[in-house]
Amino acid sequence: LHVVFTGSSLLEILNAKSDLSRRAIVYEMQGFSFREYLNWNEKLSLPVLTLNNILENHLSLSVGIVDTVKVLKHFSDYLKHGYYPYYKELPALYYSKINEVVNLIVELEIPQLRGVDISYTTKIKQLLYIIAESAPFIPNVSKLSERIGISRNSLLAYLDALHDSCLTMNLQKEGSGISRLQKPDKLFLENPNLMYALSASQIDIGNVRETFFANQLRYRHKINASKESDFFIDGRYTFEVGGKNKGKQQIDGLSDAYIVADDIEYGMDNKIPLWLFGFLY
Known part of the structure; x- marks a missing residue:
């Protein structure tokens, strides 16, 4: 667990990967997703969602989750201290x-x-x-x-x-x-x-939002910086990340393009809550 969640000694594993591959399965385990954090803290059993499901059904999915738990309060806490499971120790x-x-x-x-x-x-x-x-x-x-x-x-x-x-x-x-x-x-x-x-005293909230999005997407999806917007996922989807009042100007004219907005419980059309992308694993 020390190796998996802190990164310590991961370079040693990478350096020895060709040798280890003959004797062991080597894989990288991500820190807690927002979903795992909620399940761990609130003793819930919220399911994993696919990216396609989020894009197509984000409103109904958000309603079901928000009816179960106060996501925005927990999301703010998670961004500060919920990624590594040892946050509960001390x-x-x-x-x-x-x-x-x-x-x-x-x-x-x-x-x-x-x-x-x-x-x-x-x-x-x-x-x-x-x-x-x-x-x-x-x-x-x-x-x-x-x-x-x-x-x-x-x-x-x-x-x-x-x-x-x-x-x-x-x-x-x-x-x-x-x-x-x-x-x-x-x-x-x-x-x-x-x-x-x-x-802790000089955090740029826009950076926090984009860091969360990139972290949660990169585990199971191909992620690139977008030429037109913020992120380009799986060679198909464009995402612009921002606050609750983020407009759609930067994705106008783009196909398969979405606004990812912080500080909202529910989205509409191609505007999706940021926290919902924390349910991808």
């Missing part, structure tokens, strides 16, 4: 424990297992803080590498290691190739709890 020390794991990965595991110069770890942690505090982060790798004082390729290798260790999600736009030395088009921390743990 709630007051939850963020401290997350920060300990981040330090272990950045200062020890990545330098040892990916051959990254340990002298850069402080600057890389600063990069994590920047991602946590920014609006959805679109990296300028050349400027970042100059600012940090390392080569472009070294920075890209480090970003790849952060992604592999489940500290970040590095998204490419649709149609992009896949390469360890390819610049990400968008950078997110892996989940909203990491954002609050690293920089």
Whole structure:
């Protein structure tokens, strides 16, 4: 459980994957979905929903769930402390424990297992803080590498290691190739709890929303940064994520396009509550 939910030692497993594959099944287990968090806390048995079901029947699904539990209050709590199951052990020390794991990965595991110069770890942690505090982060790798004082390729290798260790999600736009030395088009921390743990006082709510959506979708779906909007899923669906008053201008004229809105219990037509995407696993 320590490996699965903290990310610690995940790089060791990835480095040894070819050898392990002959003797064991290797898989990645996601942290709690919003659905699992509700079931765990409220002793419920809310079912998993498919993406197609949400897109086609989100109003009736939302009504059934909201009649069972006060989702918006629980959703706000989940974003802050519900992703890693050990949040119940010592709630007051939850963020401290997350920060300990981040330090272990950045200062020890990545330098040892990916051959990254340990002298850069402080600057890389600063990069994590920047991602946590920014609006959805679109990296300028050349400027970042100059600012940090390392080569472009070294920075890209480090970003790849952060992604592999489940500290970040590095998204490419649709149609992009896949390469360890390819610049990400968008950078997110892996989940909203990491954002609050690293920089609780400077959180950008738009980043929180997009981080949650990306985290919940990436487990079972192909996710890219969209050229026209926020996200492009499974090579077909376009999603624009925002607050309850988010308009449809950015998806006008696009097929299979949806608004994902925070702070609403129910949606209408192609406007869907953000929290409902927490029921995908």
